[in-house]
Amino acid sequence: MRRKKNNANKSVNLQVLPVVNPNAAGIDVGAKEHLVAVPCDRDPQPVRTFQAFTPDLHELAAWLKRCGIETVALESTGIYWISLYEVLEQYGFEIRVVNARHVKHVPGRTKTDVLDCQWIQKLHSFGLLNGSFRPDQQIRKLRTYMRLRDNLVVASTQAVHHMQKALFEMNVQLSNVISDIVGETGLTILEAIIAGKRDPKQLAALCSSRIKASRETVAKSLHGNWDGALLFALKVALETYRFNQIKIQACDCCIQHHLAQFESRAELINSPQNLKTQLHRVCGVDLTKIPGIKEQSAQIIISEVGLGMTKWKTEKQFCSFLGLCPNNSISGGKVLHRATRKVYNRAADTLRLCAQSLTYSKSALGAKYRRLKAKLGAPKAIVAIAHHLARLVYRMLRYGQNYVEKGIHHYELKFRLQRIKWLKKEAHSLNLQLVAA
Numbered sequence: 001m002r003r004k005k006n007n008a009n010k011s012v013n014l015q016v017l018p019v020v021n022p023n024a025a026g027i028d029v030g031a032k033e034h035l036v037a038v039p040c041d042r043d044p045q046p047v048r049t050f051q052a053f054t055p056d057l058h059e060l061a062a063w064l065k066r067c068g069i070e071t072v073a074l075e076s077t078g079i080y081w082i083s084l085y086e087v088l089e090q091y092g093f094e095i096r097v098v099n100a101r102h103v104k105h106v107p108g109r110t111k112t113d114v115l116d117c118q119w120i121q122k123l124h125s126f127g128l129l130n131g132s133f134r135p136d137q138q139i140r141k142l143r144t145y146m147r148l149r150d151n152l153v154v155a156s157t158q159a160v161h162h163m164q165k166a167l168f169e170m171n172v173q174l175s176n177v178i179s180d181i182v183g184e185t186g187l188t189i190l191e192a193i194i195a196g197k198r199d200p201k202q203l204a205a206l207c208s209s210r211i212k213a214s215r216e217t218v219a220k221s222l223h224g225n226w227d228g229a230l231l232f233a234l235k236v237a238l239e240t241y242r243f244n245q246i247k248i249q250a251c252d253c254c255i256q257h258h259l260a261q262f263e264s265r266a267e268l269i270n271s272p273q274n275l276k277t278q279l280h281r282v283c284g285v286d287l288t289k290i291p292g293i294k295e296q297s298a299q300i301i302i303s304e305v306g307l308g309m310t311k312w313k314t315e316k317q318f319c320s321f322l323g324l325c326p327n328n329s330i331s332g333g334k335v336l337h338r339a340t341r342k343v344y345n346r347a348a349d350t351l352r353l354c355a356q357s358l359t360y361s362k363s364a365l366g367a368k369y370r371r372l373k374a375k376l377g378a379p380k381a382i383v384a385i386a387h388h389l390a391r392l393v394y395r396m397l398r399y400g401q402n403y404v405e406k407g408i409h410h411y412e413l414k415f416r417l418q419r420i421k422w423l424k425k426e427a428h429s430l431n432l433q434l435v436a437a
Contacts (some may be wrong), residue, residue: 032052075120285400305347323345362408373414
């Protein structure tokens with residue numbers, strides 16, 4: 001009787017990995033200097049050190065050109081790699097910014113800066129490194145403006161909190177009678193307080209006619225302890241808020257000017273010149289037609305992921321990049337973990353906020369969000385709808401498809417038919433028959 005050949009007992013001939021990128025270099029990025037490694041046959045000194053100054057970066061790129069290097073892998077160390085990336089990009093290199101977790105040394109290997117760059121070069125030559133997403137230069141400039149604007153908005157919010165804190169410490173309860181202390185009435189009253197007015201009746205007379213609270217209630221809220229130190233804190237916070245608002249407007253002007261330089265993907269005739277029209281012209285589709293996505297949200301999304309979706313072959317890869325899809329951990333045929341990955345991505349955060357805004361939306365997505373919220377809870381429903389929104393954004397930008405809102409009634413009818421189909425299937429499995437009432 002012949003024995004079956006056991007493939008597991010066969011000795012496998014483990015040969016050297018094939019070299020995929022023979023003209024590859026590896027760079028260990030640092031704050032003051034960069035260590036660069038090229039193949040040993042390209043230069044008598046295959047590992048060199050270059051300073052982080054701009055002339056040295058150009059010298060680094062020129063040396064790589066002389067060595068016949070075509071592709072470069074560099075570790076994403078803080079923000080120190082950005083200047084080097086831009087210089088190498090000018091020289092036409094294929095650049096891969098690698099996650100530091102992907103280039104960790106094997107246990108027992110000595111770690112030095114020289115060995116680091118050689119290790120990166122070796123892994124890259126074998127094709128074992130995946131580059132991080134990096135949009136083109138035009139999108140990067142837009143992203144810089146948008147992130148700066150976001151920081152200014154956060155700073156403005158902090159200034160408002162400081163104003164409220166100073167008012168509460170003086171027991172001036174203005175925020176309890178006026179919903180927005182940085183509105184027209186609130187700013188007018190605050191400016192008067194800073195100017196030296198203390199009479200509650202005179203301050204209450206500055207209220208707009210749209211304030212619902214009576215003038216007596218407003219005047220009562222303006223009695224307080226006018227401490228000099230707290231008044232100075234209020235003045236500084238108000239000036240900070242004013243300054244940030246001016247810079248936000250300047251940033252908006254820079255964004256509009258930069259968007260005007262983008263190539264037109266859609267010709268819009270007789271359309272108003274506003275942000276919505278500008279985004280439609282740049283994207284080729286109107287992302288604001290998707291329920292929950294407004295002009296500012298669409299602007300943040302394209303500034304983070306760009307206009308071309310060719311970096312991701314499928315919408316599943318795009319959603320995985322955003323960290324909005326389940327991260328299934330399967331062992332022994334069982335799903336051990338299915339929660340989403342912890343990914344910090346501004347586009348994903350924006351999509352979550354857009355999903356949360358659908359609570360009272362009279363759209364198909366709004367109906368779906370409310371159903372999932374009742375079934376799974378708000379956090380999971382927000383992620384699920386954000387995942388749906390990401391798929392819609394991908395399809396619109398990748399294929400130029402326009403979003404068509406079918407309405408809440410179409411969604412409810414479709415969901416009802418799905419439930420009937422499921423009930424019929426369950427009844428058939430139990431040898432029962434489903435009869436309409």
